[in-house]
Amino acid sequence: MDGINSLRNGPDEHGRFGIYGGRFVAETLMPLILDLERHYRAAKTDPAYQAELQNLATHYTGRPSPLYFAERLTQHLGGAKVWLKREELNHTGSHKINNCLGQILLAKRMGKTRVIAETGAGQHGVATATVCAKFDLPCTIFMGATDVERQAPNVLRMKMLGAEVRPVTAGAGTLKDAMNEALRDWVTNVESTYYLIGTAAGPHPYPEMVRDFQSVIGTELKAQFQEAEGRLPDAVVACVGGGSNAIGTFHAFLDDADVALYGAEAGGHGIDVENGHAASMTGGRPGVLHGNRTYLLQDADGQILEGHSISAGLDYPGVGPEHSWLHDTQRVTYVPITDKEALEAFQLLTRTEGIIPALESAHGLAQVMKLAPTLDKDQSVVLCLSGRGDKDVESVGKYLGLLNS
Amino acid sequence: MTTRIDRRFAALKAENRPALVTFVMAGDPDLPTGQAILNALPQAGADVIELGMPFSDPMADGVAIQLGGQRALASGQTLTGVLGMVEEFRRKDETTPIVLMGYYNPIYIYGVDRFLADATQAGVDGLIVVDLPPEEDEELCLPALKAGINFIRLTTPTTDDRRLPTVLANTSGFVYYVSMTGVTGAAIKSRGAVGEAVDRIKAHTDLPVAVGFGIKTADDAADIGRHADGIVVGSVLVDAVGKSLDEGRATERTVAAVRDIVADLAQGVRRARQ
Numbered sequence A: 001m002d003g004i005n006s007l008r009n010g011p012d013e014h015g016r017f018g019i020y021g022g023r024f025v026a027e028t029l030m031p032l033i034l035d036l037e038r039h040y041r042a043a044k045t046d047p048a049y050q051a052e053l054q055n056l057a058t059h060y061t062g063r064p065s066p067l068y069f070a071e072r073l074t075q076h077l078g079g080a081k082v083w084l085k086r087e088e089l090n091h092t093g094s095h096k097i098n099n100c101l102g103q104i105l106l107a108k109r110m111g112k113t114r115v116i117a118e119t120g121a122g123q124h125g126v127a128t129a130t131v132c133a134k135f136d137l138p139c140t141i142f143m144g145a146t147d148v149e150r151q152a153p154n155v156l157r158m159k160m161l162g163a164e165v166r167p168v169t170a171g172a173g174t175l176k177d178a179m180n181e182a183l184r185d186w187v188t189n190v191e192s193t194y195y196l197i198g199t200a201a202g203p204h205p206y207p208e209m210v211r212d213f214q215s216v217i218g219t220e221l222k223a224q225f226q227e228a229e230g231r232l233p234d235a236v237v238a239c240v241g242g243g244s245n246a247i248g249t250f251h252a253f254l255d256d257a258d259v260a261l262y263g264a265e266a267g268g269h270g271i272d273v274e275n276g277h278a279a280s281m282t283g284g285r286p287g288v289l290h291g292n293r294t295y296l297l298q299d300a301d302g303q304i305l306e307g308h309s310i311s312a313g314l315d316y317p318g319v320g321p322e323h324s325w326l327h328d329t330q331r332v333t334y335v336p337i338t339d340k341e342a343l344e345a346f347q348l349l350t351r352t353e354g355i356i357p358a359l360e361s362a363h364g365l366a367q368v369m370k371l372a373p374t375l376d377k378d379q380s381v382v383l384c385l386s387g388r389g390d391k392d393v394e395s396v397g398k399y400l401g402l403l404n405s
Numbered sequence B: 001m002t003t004r005i006d007r008r009f010a011a012l013k014a015e016n017r018p019a020l021v022t023f024v025m026a027g028d029p030d031l032p033t034g035q036a037i038l039n040a041l042p043q044a045g046a047d048v049i050e051l052g053m054p055f056s057d058p059m060a061d062g063v064a065i066q067l068g069g070q071r072a073l074a075s076g077q078t079l080t081g082v083l084g085m086v087e088e089f090r091r092k093d094e095t096t097p098i099v100l101m102g103y104y105n106p107i108y109i110y111g112v113d114r115f116l117a118d119a120t121q122a123g124v125d126g127l128i129v130v131d132l133p134p135e136e137d138e139e140l141c142l143p144a145l146k147a148g149i150n151f152i153r154l155t156t157p158t159t160d161d162r163r164l165p166t167v168l169a170n171t172s173g174f175v176y177y178v179s180m181t182g183v184t185g186a187a188i189k190s191r192g193a194v195g196e197a198v199d200r201i202k203a204h205t206d207l208p209v210a211v212g213f214g215i216k217t218a219d220d221a222a223d224i225g226r227h228a229d230g231i232v233v234g235s236v237l238v239d240a241v242g243k244s245l246d247e248g249r250a251t252e253r254t255v256a257a258v259r260d261i262v263a264d265l266a267q268g269v270r271r272a273r274q
């Protein structure tokens, strides 16, 4: 167990990380999330559940994901050694599957007969559709209409896997709007439906539960790095949308004060451009949305802004509550990365290592590009490469075409 | 302490009829027309008014109220503006209770203490905040009760007997029974189940029980009003505002459209128990 001063003890029994988190939901949903919490607590200590999850992680997802020393990238940046935690090699192409497997087993235990989910980049939608195909549950994926367009390959994948994809036209047609619509569906179909949230946000117990399912990333990474270098890395970097790959990567290191932790938020057109970014911590302030108190992009009257990011998976005006707390306590340094920086990082990794990253992960890489040259050659930086970029090839191509013309 | 809400329900109980509770969105379709709609409600037959505080992300609302909120926000409505509407209303009406209904974030950003002080000053009687369940009572419910403002809780078909006392504990004014699992504006699936649910809630509390979500016509009002102490109508009114517009602008029919429906519903509640 972690000591009382550990940073790994959250949330408290009210689902709070400091002032963040909580259960800000309509009464209709309250009994459901209490029930979910009970089932999750039971599953967590059930060896049969854990064994099944472990078995799937090994044989279905392909875990452990490799820790890869990116030699050419390291040479190019001319500083610290750069390592990649290769979550993009997981089945379905991102870290999202880790969470989906944990939750689908829970949905089965709870006797639910239908699954819903929201998705931005479509990676969570694909991972959800995948586990629903495997476990034979019908699923409906809510996706903003803008995202349906910019992540077309993933929409096709979801449909082929048997999911119903419902485009959401409200607002700017991005992740926030998809989440609103998923909540409306859930409140309507409470008896049958399991809401499989895709990031470490939403009402308690989702932020804790999703973090636990994603913590395998950091736990493996720590052991792999120890094995390779015989010590801890100097810095660990991840991109932050809702924050699931980041919290999963960071959690194992929270009490290791010598390991610097960096979260890359979507800086869009720049943090000074009003409503032109999706950096909720570096450019927003605390508020309440989607079941939790957390940093949000909002106007002076508490109306939520849509935000902007080139990356659909980071285009969300909020962030998981544990990150808000880690931001306030300064254990993690959150930095905004612009669309342009992410595009440059996307190309660099592709050309130096032959790995096409997801645009989301490219935000983390852009932070590594800034950080590595400032460190010594015997130091090490690890990036969580949360997803692969196949889904982005077309839209990046379009952007680059525009930039060239 | 008795409030305007307590007095109004007591008076209607003496008349042996349910209350007609009407929901409109503050500032829909524009600020002056929204004020005119609000001002017209008591005369048309509304006994209690729920005034919607528009929010960018109304997660518990169906399309009609979503659109009403968008129109209000596009007209420049703010929480300060909503309180201003209540103040204006109170210049001419000292007796009709007003309950503000919406989501927590705008109140949180306004500042809870400042909001409660300004709401009291403006003449607000109660609050319904959809995303504040009893588990979050310390945020706003308890401070509101202290400030003398009723905090009206929603109970739903998923609130079972074990949970009901928790939900009712800090509720005051009245209890709002949400007739179905779903968003505002959908249709009631089973009338019989609603009657049973009202009886179940009444076994736990002496507060009046109003039923909302899915009530659209005078017949619905008469039917549901046989058991309930109040019936709440919202989406049809907001929808009527939307349908009265010409290229998004208010017309001379806009206020009348709402007034006519309210007058019809007022007939419904008056024949509920005859």
Ligand SMILES: Cc1ncc(COP(=O)(O)O)c(C=O)c1O
Pocket: A094, A095, A120, A121, A122, A123, A124, A198, A199, A200, A239, A240, A241, A242, A243, A244, A245, A246, A312, A313, A314, A358, A360, A361, A386, A387, A388
């Ligand atoms: C590859 C990838 N990385 C990161 C994210 C952002 O989500 P989170 O912050 O929850 O990891 C997404 C979301 O769609 C994604 O697809």
